Amino acid sequence: MKIRVIWTVLLIFCFISSAAVAVQNKGSKEIKLDGGKKGPISFAHHLHQNVVVDCNVCHSIFPKEQGTIKDLIAQKELKKKQVMNKTCLKCHRAKKKAGEDHGPTACSACHIKE
Ligand code: HEC
Ligand code: HEC
Ligand code: HEC
Structure with missing residues (x-):
């Protein structure tokens, strides 16, 4: 009798926790960011989720x-170019320096002229 109750509780717990993982909203695959006069940026969101893994590297800031x-x-609440310099470029430059796969550091590689 008692064992049955424990199993039921465990089963419900498993259902809830797997559902929570499944519904985590990963957002859009590609995001177009506003880059002011320099021109917009095509940001590969899911590619970054795969290479960076920890959402909070970016989402602790916004x-x-x-x-x-x-x-x-x-x-x-944020300065212009703050995300660019302190998040995007900071990581790309550090990885470049370490000789690892990295994103672009040249202006025109991120900002697309329209
Ligand atoms: C390398 C930086 C970075 C990482 C890592 C990252 N995101 Fe994002 N995320 C962004 C940017 C940039 C935006 C767009 C913000 C804006 O539009 O101003 C965004 C937007 C979103 C949105 C809003 C909907 C959308 O797509 O426009 C969701 C949801 C989201 N992210 C979920 C996640 C989750 C979950 C993770 C971790 C698995 C994650 N992000 C990791 C940069 C990142
Ligand atoms: C890794 C991608 C990336 C690179 C490389 C990059 N930028 Fe940006 N830039 C962004 C993002 C994302 C934003 C918007 C978020 C912000 O303002 O921090 C931005 C915003 C800006 C803005 C602010 C526009 C406004 O009015 O709000 C200027 C100016 C700018 N960038 C100039 C440059 C210049 C000059 C270079 C080359 C030295 C450069 N960017 C390289 C991603 C990049
Ligand atoms: C913690 C590290 C990290 C952060 C933060 C980060 N990136 Fe990257 N980014 C990378 C790496 C690593 C790659 C190379 C991935 C690959 O080619 O496999 C990359 C690749 C890119 C590319 C080229 C992708 C393509 O389509 O081929 C762009 C553009 C880019 N990043 C823009 C941004 C912008 C804009 C931000 C800020 C909102 C940002 N990144 C934040 C690590 C980062």
Whole structure:
């Protein structure tokens, strides 16, 4: 009798935890970021989730919401170019220096002229 209750509880727990993993919203595969006068940036979001793994490398600085960087800059919660310099370029440069696979560091490789 008791064992049955424990099993039921365990089963329910497994269901809930696997559902929580399955519904984690990974966001868009590709995101177009606003780069002001320099031109927009095509950001390969899922590629970064695979190479960076820890969401918080980026999402501790801005939340998991579409258009949030632009909004936070408008609200002066983030400075212009802060994400670019302190997150994107910081990592790309460090990896380049370490001789690892890295993203672009040249302006025109990220900013697309329209
Ligand atoms: C290398 C940086 C980076 C990493 C790592 C990263 N994200 Fe994002 N994420 C972004 C950017 C940039 C945006 C777009 C913000 C904006 O539009 O201002 C974004 C937006 C989102 C959004 C909003 C919806 C959308 O796609 O527009 C969700 C949800 C999200 N991320 C989930 C995740 C999850 C879950 C992880 C970890 C598995 C993750 N992100 C890892 C950079 C990253
Ligand atoms: C790794 C990609 C990447 C590279 C390389 C890059 N940028 Fe950016 N840039 C961004 C992102 C993302 C933003 C928007 C977020 C922010 O303002 O931090 C941005 C924003 C900007 C802005 C702010 C525009 C505005 O009015 O809000 C300027 C100016 C800019 N970049 C200039 C440059 C210059 C000059 C270079 C070359 C030295 C360069 N960027 C290289 C990704 C990049
Ligand atoms: C913690 C490290 C890290 C951060 C943070 C990061 N990147 Fe990258 N990025 C990489 C690596 C590693 C690659 C190379 C992946 C590969 O080619 O396998 C890459 C590749 C890229 C590429 C080329 C991808 C392609 O389509 O071939 C672009 C563009 C880029 N990053 C832009 C950005 C922008 C914009 C941000 C900030 C919002 C950012 N990255 C933040 C590590 C990072």
